[in-house]
Amino acid sequence: MAQADSTDRTADAGGTDTARGGRSGGFLGLRDWGRDARGSNTWRRGLVIAVLAVVTAVLLAFHAEVPNSVGNLGSLLETFLPWVGLAVPVLLVAALLRRSATALTALLLPVALWANLFGGQLTDKSGGKGDWTVVSHNVAAENTDVPGTIRGLVASGAQIVALEELAGGHLRAYETGLSDAYPYHAVEGTVGLWSKYPISGVSPVDLRMGWTRAFRAQVATPQGPVAVYVAHLPSVRLKAEGGFTVDQRDVSAQALGNAIQAERVSRVLLLGDLNGTMNDRSLAPVTSQMRSAQGAAGDGFGFSWPAAFPMARIDQIMSKGGLQPVDSRTLPRDGSDHLAVAATYRYGS
Structure with missing residues (x-):
C-alpha cells in the first residue's frame, strides 16, 4: 500500500511522470x-x-x-x-x-x-482585358521536341513571340513552323522575334560578349509603336572554386540597361532569358527602370527554370512607358529546359 500511495501522490502532483524525467501525453507533449x-x-x-x-x-x-x-x-x-x-x-x-x-x-x-x-x-493579380499577348521562350539548343515547342507557341495565341538560344540546326524549323501564324520575323545571332504585326528598325545590342545575343526592333501594334528588346544574357555558373560566377552576365546587364535607357520610343518591352531574377541586385541596370509583368499581374511565383522542377524566374517579360500588364503566366512544359513565359498587355497612356 505504501508503494501505491507514493505513486498516486506523484501522479496527482504533476499529472505526469515528469518527476522521473518522463513527458506528458498529447500531440508533441502540448499538454505539458x-x-x-x-x-x-x-x-x-x-x-x-x-x-x-x-x-x-x-x-x-x-x-x-x-x-x-x-x-x-x-x-x-x-x-x-x-x-x-x-x-x-x-x-x-x-x-x-x-x-x-x-x-x-x-x-x-x-x-x-x-x-x-x-x-x-500568392494572390492572383490578373484582371481586365488586354490588347495583345507576348511570349518569351528559351527554346534550348538541345531541345528534344522542336515540333512540339512550335505547336505550343502557336497555341499560346500570342501576337509577339521572342525566342532565345536558337541553334543553327533548329532555326529553319522555327522559321518554317511559325511562318503561317507570324508573317513577320527577325533573327540576330541566337535570338529572334516573330510577330503578327510589322517589324522594323532591327539593330543588334552589344552585350560586350563578342557575338550577338540581343537586339532591338520596333513593332507596329494596332495601338501604336512599341520598342521590343530581345535578350539572352550570359549564363551563370556555380563552381566550387569560384562560387557563383556572374561577372560576364553583370557586364552584359549593364550594357542592356544602357541601351534601354537610351531608347527614344516611349513604350518599351524587354523579352528574354536574363539568367537572373528580379531580386538579383546585379540586374539593377535593367530592373530599376522596368516593370515585371509577373510581379504586377501574375498568379504565384511564375518560376520558369529548370522546367522539370522550376525554382527560379530567370525568363523575364518587362515593360515601361504606359504598357499595363493584365496577365502573366508560364506555358506548359515542352522539349526545352525552360518554361515559356507569357504576358498580356493593355496599351495605356
Whole structure:
C-alpha cells in the first residue's frame, strides 16, 4: 500500500511522470510545456532554434547586404530568395518537438518578413482585358521536341513571340513552323522575334560578349509603336572554386540597361532569358527602370527554370512607358529546359 500511495501522490502532483524525467501525453507533449527533466522551462528551451529563426529573418531582411565579394554569394542568395522561407516549417517542427515558446516566438520574425516580401505573389493579380499577348521562350539548343515547342507557341495565341538560344540546326524549323501564324520575323545571332504585326528598325545590342545575343526592333501594334528588346544574357555558373560566377552576365546587364535607357520610343518591352531574377541586385541596370509583368499581374511565383522542377524566374517579360500588364503566366512544359513565359498587355497612356 505504501508503494501505491507514493505513486498516486506523484501522479496527482504533476499529472505526469515528469518527476522521473518522463513527458506528458498529447500531440508533441502540448499538454505539458512546463519544465523538462533538466529543469529548463519552455522559455529557456530551444535557444538554438530561436537563433536559427533570427538568422533566417536577417537573411530575408538584409539580403542586399550579403556581399558579392566572396563567390557572389549575394546574387546567389537573391536568385533563390523565396526558398529561404522553407526554413520556417523545418524550424517550426523543431520548436514544437522541443516545446519551446522562445523558438515559436522567434519564428514570427521570418514569417512576417517572408509574407511582406512575397505574400503578394500568392494572390492572383490578373484582371481586365488586354490588347495583345507576348511570349518569351528559351527554346534550348538541345531541345528534344522542336515540333512540339512550335505547336505550343502557336497555341499560346500570342501576337509577339521572342525566342532565345536558337541553334543553327533548329532555326529553319522555327522559321518554317511559325511562318503561317507570324508573317513577320527577325533573327540576330541566337535570338529572334516573330510577330503578327510589322517589324522594323532591327539593330543588334552589344552585350560586350563578342557575338550577338540581343537586339532591338520596333513593332507596329494596332495601338501604336512599341520598342521590343530581345535578350539572352550570359549564363551563370556555380563552381566550387569560384562560387557563383556572374561577372560576364553583370557586364552584359549593364550594357542592356544602357541601351534601354537610351531608347527614344516611349513604350518599351524587354523579352528574354536574363539568367537572373528580379531580386538579383546585379540586374539593377535593367530592373530599376522596368516593370515585371509577373510581379504586377501574375498568379504565384511564375518560376520558369529548370522546367522539370522550376525554382527560379530567370525568363523575364518587362515593360515601361504606359504598357499595363493584365496577365502573366508560364506555358506548359515542352522539349526545352525552360518554361515559356507569357504576358498580356493593355496599351495605356
